[in-house]
Amino acid sequence: MRISLFAASAVFGLALSASTAMADITVYTAGPASLIEDLAAGFTAQTGVKVNVFQATTGKVMARIEAEAANPVVDVLISASWDTATDFAKRGWLVPYTSPNAVNVPDFLKTDTAVAQGVSALAIAWNPKSNTPKPAEWADLAKPEYKDLVNLPDPAQSGSSFELTAALEAQSGWKLFEDLKANGAMVAGANAEALNPVLQGAKAVVFGAVDYISLAAAKKGESVEVVFPASGTVIAPRPAMILNWSKQQDDAKAFIDYMLSDEGQAKVAAVQLMPARTDVKADRPLIGDLNVLKIDTDAVYSKREDTLAKFNSIFAN
């Protein structure tokens, strides 16, 4: 009896929590979680429209959308890879919309159907307590001082790592990566997974760390410095899109407007991302301060599998 009562109350509790899951718009987003929670709360406070959030890695968000394709529920998608915006536009899944607040978003961060929420860049994340000299360039990490002390995020799991790999390969061929491998560099999962050993001191450097994660860690007091190599790096604009199956397109547009408002962009800057709007201040290096490597996205992504296969063959054990 005791157990069946327990069961009844548990199922009842689940049913209750199920009924509260209804919301006005649904946003699927790549991290950081604190940003989308902040944006959702601010938007609800301003408009009264509730926001339901699914936050995961870009890959997991994509998997969910693909699996739900027969009966999709997502209204707004914020990806961590601009490739998503290009791909979805080609599939004809996106609603054309230009927010009035996007005036100060530079042209390369917006299209008819997508606009950047913010921008991250890849960098060298270095632990000053690692008894290694401070690196300045990507090529420095192939030097003997960093033997066995370099982590690379997996380009198969991180869109921006892939773009960095492609950009550096276009610049100077595979030699840099072969040198890194010869120097004992390891490929270590997605972004945070690559950074963690550097914080503890098992490794000294991440080659191509997502900058905002490392900057936020440094702000918390972790021993980590972010270096943007003068020879250039890649940026990863984070496109926000409205899906054409959305039944709440007006609310979705209002959400994009809010994300690009002064308040929304300040929240973006607070998590150490570069705001999409050039007129919003941030306490970190901005796009203008970086040497951004240009890549031909279409060409790069069309040979993605070959690039990954070559990368894997270099770093295979």
Next chain:
Amino acid sequence: MQAMEATAGGVPATVNTAVASGRSPDAGSGSSPALWIAAAGLALVVAVPFVFIVLQAIFPELGRGSLAAPFSRLPETLSDPVLLRMALNTVGLGITVAFVSALIAVPLAVFRALFRVPGAVVWDALMLVPFMIPPYIATLGWIMTLQPSGYLQQLAGFNLAPFLFSLAGMAFVMALNCFPVIYFAVSRTLEAVGGRYSDVGRVFGASPWRAFWRITLPLSIPGLAASLLLVFAMAIEEYGTPAALGRRAGFQVLVTEIELRVSDWPIDLPGASIMALTLVVLSFGAFLVQRRVLSGRNFQTTGGKPQAIVKRPLGALTVPVLALFALVAFLAAGAPLLAILATAMSRTISGGLALDNLTFANFLRIYEDGAGALKALSLSLSLGVATAIVTGLLGAVASYVVVKTKSRGRFALDVLTIIPNALPGIVVAVGLILAWNQPWLPVTPYNTSLILLLAYCCILLPQPVRYTTAALHQIGDNLEAAARVCGASSMVAFRRILLPLIMPSLVASMLLVFAVAARELVASLLVAPVGMHTVASFIWRQFEQGSVGLGMAMAFVTIVLTTMIPLGILSLMRRGGGGHVL
């Protein structure tokens, strides 16, 4: 877990006819309600997502509601040499983990079951802890302990990174998580076998060793085989540890490849489904091996006769045996917990083990972050309870139909209960989404927490099924026959006779289900309704965001809760007199 003794002793020894082997003749006829309950439950929980995975493997466009281009993806995926290599790696890993787990668990279980081990109940509790530590957390704990500059190096000046990042290290970490399954199954089975049969052997002149090898050990084979199969299946579908360690060891398995295909844009659901079906085939092979081991033999040891369990003292072995228990408990529970706690209580990771780096801020944040963290905790705990109850009831009924009746279709039921063993959580999740997100469905559990319940039930159903099957194999059919002779219907006989007898095994498996469901990661990440977080997805999110300390603090709180709740239930049961749980 002492309920077995109490109940077995309490059953009146009225009939002990010689129907020792063979099934009672009328057992099949009265079983239809049980059969229908089991069939309906298994259809909903297992068959629906499984069928959709098969359909997805055949029809690549299924996700878009189209049946175009059937079988178009099969040849290229099946002829990919990667598939064969990963399948071999997967089998190798599964066998290694099962072997290492047995190496750790069987000696402990033998001592625990046949001898008076001082503090036996405490050791049991400690052996439950590794099961409460989510594997991905334990692995992260081991990495932070053994890697260069890790906790071990900070304390002792050396590290074990080369060992950890190897197949041996991976199997070691996974076995430390899996061995309790074997420990509990074998020690409970041996306890049920008791010293009685080996005493008979001794009377006829066998030496104690000979009696153990020829009588006690063979009789405990159902428990051992069932639990080895479970460990093998757990190992081949585990994601967290191979993902964290496998790449660095140069050892990739099917599950990590499936995960990659499911979480790598463009998503390859058909390819992932085909690989998942390969995993099903592997696990099904293990299942057939287990069936062969169990078939054609009679393991019935629980007859009508009351049996007192007399355990021998350890004598001179006391100190070495206790040292062995302590070592295993430290490696499996102590070390990972300390690593988790050390990380949770560090202000910064780079600060290391230092007094000025000590903080309770992460625990405070869980408490303050009330909405997020506490809601995730209560969702996961109620899901854990609900999953334990659903899988416990369904598992008991299904294994009763399979073991004790001659119903047609019981083999199909048996197959349905083994399939989820081989379905990685992520594939179950995809199958559930495909099945329940069809636009024509009038009502659907999708996007409610019930979808999580369905996912957990599908993933965890094998646990109660295997445990109760092993227990049912040991109950003589004459007990049920006696009840039927005395006028009880088959349902009454099941409820009053069989259920109390399998209760200890069933409760043990339900407690494990609770613990695993409360921390399930991969399916939760994919099917969690928008805006809802379970404990595991909360922790995972913290790791992804780089807040390792907060994630570890949440992990610690969860481990404490999922350990204390089952222990509380066990002690309540013991006080309540064992057999009267229902």
